Amino acid sequence: MFSFSSIDAKKFEAIIQSFSGALGVLDGGTTVQNAPMLDSGLMDENTSSEVLEMQNFQKLEDTIQEYLDKNQLSESVTVLEEEAGLLLRFQDNILFDSGSADLKPESLEIMSYIAQLLNAEDFKDKFISIEGHTDDVPMNSPRYPSNWELSVGRSSNVVRFLVENNNMDPKRISASGYSEYHPVAQNDTAENRAKNRRVDILILKTVHYKDSSKNQ
Incomplete structure (x- = not known):
């Protein structure tokens, strides 16, 4: 929590x-x-806003987890607390066919549900980072010559769906691809490679978004 x-x-x-x-x-x-x-007034204002944000993130986490449990998606989508914010980790097979960056029709419902939550009043000003990741198996197709193109294509298509189909403000969302270079497990078994093929949706806390903006 x-x-x-x-x-x-x-x-x-x-x-x-x-x-x-x-x-x-x-x-x-x-x-x-x-x-x-x-300056107690400034301290109270800053502290209160952070406590409120913490409570809102906890409610968001609970709401998403309840949805995942109800729809038997907990093994395919993981909700993780990070220092920077709340991370939604999607295994690639719930969103895409192998070697493809086109969203599966059955994935659109959960993506629309997430968009609805993130467009709500408590989160409409939060920045969202969409990150595509692959395993280390080489990709070689006319459309995706390498894992770079595949990882970027997947994150970009998630962003496009959220923006074009769910009216999410494009100014508060980004897409990036990391190929196989940010693994969460060793690429030594089929099970571990499956863990690395993923899309991460990170909802940033206000303080972390402000810090990252200063560095741009």
Whole structure:
């Protein structure tokens, strides 16, 4: 579950230290003279917004997991808490045929459901990163000469469906492909290679989106 530890441990530590400084007390009972006053209004505003975001992400996680369980999709789609936000990991066979980047007709329902949740008021300002990944088996077809083209094609088609069919704002969504170079398991068995063939949908927390924007 999302907890205070998943927000920003350093930020909360700084807040606690600021409280101690404002009260003029440090560990061991030592009194500090002329301690700087804490801007409690700014602190309360920032903290409250992060707590609210944490609660919204937890509700989103619970809602998606309930949908997956109800529709017997839990083995094909995994919901993971990440420091940057909430990660939805789709195994490739639920979305695509082997060697293809065209979304299967049966995958459109869950994609539309996810889009509906992400277009809701609590998440309409969240940035979404769509990442395509493959295993290390070489790809060689006229349409996809390598795993690079396949991974990018898959993430791009997910983005296009969300934008064109579900009215998602294209300014808050991105597509990227990593070929076989970001595996989550060793490519040493068929089972592990299947784990690496995936599409990740990452819903970013506000603080992480702002940080990444500064670096662009």
